[in-house]
Amino acid sequence: MTNATLDRELQAEYNLTLVVRDQGDLSLAVLKHLTICISDVNDNAPSFEKATYEAAVAENSKAPIFLLTVRATDPDLGFNGEITYSISDSSASGLVSIDPTTGDVFALQAFDYEQVRSLEFLVTAEDGGHPKLASNVSIRLAVLDRNDNAPVIITPVLVGGAATLSVLVNVETGCFWVVPGNGSTQGTAAVTNASLVSCASAPFLFTIVARDVDSGVNGALRYDLVGGDDAGLFTLDPLLGQVFLNASNASSLAGSERELVVRPRIPGG
Ligand SMILES: [Ca+2]
Ligand SMILES: [Ca+2]
Ligand SMILES: [Ca+2]
Ligand SMILES: [Ca+2]
DSSP states (O other), rough: OOOSSSOOOOSSSEEEEEEEESSSSOOOEEEEEEEEHHHOOOOOOOEEEEEEEEEEEEEEOOSSSEEOOOOOOOOHHHHHGGGEEEOOGGBBBEEEOOOOTTOOOEEEOOTTTTTTEEEEEEEEEEEEEEEEOEEEEEEEEEEOOOOOOEEEEEEEEOOOOOOOOOEEEEETOOOOOEESSOOOOSSHHHHHEEEEEOOOSSSSEEEEEEEEOOOGGGGGGGGEEESSEEEEEEOOOOOTTTEEEGGGGGGGGGGGOOOOOOEEEETTO
């Protein structure tokens, strides 16, 4: 009889020594050694080495790509402790896979950071007992940004790759008017709608706005004047994208047409 629950995982074997003694005057005895082996039952579920797992993959990586290895242990014997891994989230099917024996996790397709920044799914470790016991662990996969998008100019609206801006110069007073538009606002009517830029020493002309859907430094923009300003008539704030007229020699603008090329770029790119 046992007076406690025996756990094979704590002690698999008991060695007992029995003595049988008679009641005679010269007591005779016999010793008997008994080995009791505790047979295994499947009473332990597999247990993962970590509470959660994290991995990272750069966007546009060529699939399949190895992400990480998960590992679970099971102290039971034989099939009761034999572990098979699987991915239990149907939402992750087709995106990731796991080697059922080694626990190696792979991405099955390239990720686009601008579409999916992270992915979370569950992995199951199941033993081979009857009945089977299983446990789950969560894997968080972070997608890392790459600079895979060029800046796009939003303002001013480009027509055929260019925006046209008319700057009216009063030669006598030296004051300026800016006529917004794409060359469609020429003539006297346009002057009525034009905004007075004043006679300030560096009149503001327009702001160029570009957008880059990448993140961090991959999407941080600087603006450069790369052409059309040989005469030094314009200044550009590289961070704000504001273009100013250099008024001191602007009177030479009268009646002329300048093609100014502004390019947004990634700093250092
Ligand atoms: Ca087990
Ligand atoms: Ca992308
Ligand atoms: Ca990107
Ligand atoms: Ca970019």
